[in-house]
Amino acid sequence: MAGVREQDQYMPIANVIRIMRRILPAHAKISDDAKETIQECVSEYISFITAEANERCQREQRKTVTAEDVLWAMEKLGFDNYAHPLSLYLHRYRKTEGEPASARRASASASPSMQMHPRTHPHSHPPNYSHHGFGMFDFDPSSQGFYRDDASSSGSGGFVASFDPYANIKRDPL
Amino acid sequence: MQVHVYNNNAKMDQNQHVQPAQEAYGENQYQSNPVTTPTVLPTQTSDSSLSSSYPRQHPNDPQLEAMYELRQERLQQQLNNFWAKQCQEIQEATDLRTHSLPLARIKKIMKSDEDVKLVSAEAPVVFAKACEMFIMELTLRAWANVEEDQRKIIKKHDIASSISRADVFDFLIDTVPRPLENILDQQGFVGLPTSTVPTPLNDACYHNPPPQALVPGNPYGSPRIAVGMPILDQNHPGLQIHHFLTPMEPTPTPTPNPQNPSPSSDC
Numbered sequence: 001m002a003g004v005r006e007q008d009q010y011m012p013i014a015n016v017i018r019i020m021r022r023i024l025p026a027h028a029k030i031s032d033d034a035k036e037t038i039q040e041c042v043s044e045y046i047s048f049i050t051a052e053a054n055e056r057c058q059r060e061q062r063k064t065v066t067a068e069d070v071l072w073a074m075e076k077l078g079f080d081n082y083a084h085p086l087s088l089y090l091h092r093y094r095k096t097e098g099e100p101a102s103a104r105r106a107s108a109s110a111s112p113s114m115q116m117h118p119r120t121h122p123h124s125h126p127p128n129y130s131h132h133g134f135g136m137f138d139f140d141p142s143s144q145g146f147y148r149d150d151a152s153s154s155g156s157g158g159f160v161a162s163f164d165p166y167a168n169i170k171r172d173p174l
Numbered sequence: 175m176q177v178h179v180y181n182n183n184a185k186m187d188q189n190q191h192v193q194p195a196q197e198a199y200g201e202n203q204y205q206s207n208p209v210t211t212p213t214v215l216p217t218q219t220s221d222s223s224l225s226s227s228y229p230r231q232h233p234n235d236p237q238l239e240a241m242y243e244l245r246q247e248r249l250q251q252q253l254n255n256f257w258a259k260q261c262q263e264i265q266e267a268t269d270l271r272t273h274s275l276p277l278a279r280i281k282k283i284m285k286s287d288e289d290v291k292l293v294s295a296e297a298p299v300v301f302a303k304a305c306e307m308f309i310m311e312l313t314l315r316a317w318a319n320v321e322e323d324q325r326k327i328i329k330k331h332d333i334a335s336s337i338s339r340a341d342v343f344d345f346l347i348d349t350v351p352r353p354l355e356n357i358l359d360q361q362g363f364v365g366l367p368t369s370t371v372p373t374p375l376n377d378a379c380y381h382n383p384p385p386q387a388l389v390p391g392n393p394y395g396s397p398r399i400a401v402g403m404p405i406l407d408q409n410h411p412g413l414q415i416h417h418f419l420t421p422m423e424p425t426p427t428p429t430p431n432p433q434n435p436s437p438s439s440d441c
Contacts (some may be wrong), residue, residue, distance in 0.1 A: 008282050011275050016309060019274055023256070023310040024317055037330045037350050038312060041337075042305050043283050044349045048303075050284045058289070065284070067296035067324040074304065078342040082304055085260045088305050090296065093270045 010039040074095045249318045256314055260307055273302040280305070312336065 052073035280298040315336035
């Protein structure tokens with residue numbers, strides 16, 4: 001992945017460790033190389049599923065990869081066990097949304113802080129905010145990173161320091 | 175052919191190796207019902223069919239057979255319980271807007287592929303939950319590997335071993351190649367391609383096929399002396415390496431496998 005910053009290629013390791021521990025007995029230990037391997041596997045998983053989902057989009061001459069495309073790709077690639085709980089998850093997620101646009105914006109803004117408790121969206125919508133969460137930012141060149149959506153991302157959550165927002169959640173030393 | 179790293183006796187070796195049969199069919203995990211009692215139930219048709227469809231290395235050892243069956247059943251039960259619990263947790267979740275993984279990071283990884291144009295807001299949400307389950311499934315499988323070796327620390331090769339036993343994880347072979355590459359190098363298979371084309375049945379038989387049928391100096395039944403593995407040492411030279419040969423074709427007519435293995439169920 002040319003040009004991708006190292007820390008942006010993987011999920012934050014603190015989050016990964018926390019999830020691993022949820023399924024392990026208390027006395028289990030995890031070596032550092034195992035943690036890093038899981039990080040790499042997760043990124044590979046996202047890329048693998050996304051590529052398949054995107055192929056379907058292109059066949060159907062669509063430009064936006066949707067949640068349905070992701071679920072379809074999982075079933076096609078053998079992750080049948082995932083598709084059922086995730087369909088349930090998506091269904092319930094949509095039912096909990098109030099105003100669709102603000103809810104989607106709120107969920108996006110929640111990710112930089114990664115706080116576990118619920119919180120309201122701290123920012124108002126930028127001018128010309130689009131219903132789908134995409135707008136002129138998607139097509140303007142951005143100096144804030146390597147992706148067109150960086151402007152939209154930073155506008156939504158003040159995600160300026162690329163790694164700092166995750167530093168405060170490293171609370172699970174081995 | 176499967177290549178495994180072990181640091182314990184021959185009993186564990188065979189069960190480690192034969193286990194891939196259970197996970198050759200991803201759908202089985204979804205279709206199976208959870209076992210409600212700790213007793214192994216040989217009457218489960220899908221499990222029996224799964225077991226007998228995979229050729230065994232040592233059909234004459236009923237003790238190893240029984241041990242293999244028990245471990246396969248245990249892992250399958252753990253996975254079934256895991257998936258049932260996931261559905262239950264999602265059904266009962268009260269806060270669906272708190273995600274255990276950052277959505278912005280997921281989106282960035284999705285868009286690292288230049289062919290991906292636009293990503294809807296819900297796609298990273300689905301991925302956040304999917305990756306959470308993916309991490310837990312890999313961890314659960316790796317931990318089963320650790321327990322069989324009577325260790326308490328998950329190492330990289332536990333993950334590599336787990337990945338090599340389920341076709342659904344073929345896409346990860348290049349992501350965690352080091353243990354297999356080291357093993358293959360020691361077996362004299364330098365330069366062997368590490369990727370395989372999936373086939374509908376028993377893909378595990380075709381992973382990293384060796385160029386020759388026999389591996390001199392590595393017969394089953396005479397394992398090398400085990401050396402205790404230091405913590406965090408991924409490439410300890412004392413690791414035992416066993417190379418198991420399997421027929422290239424599955425059993426055409428699998429038969430139900432009773433709890434006490436009988437000659438008719440042997441491959």
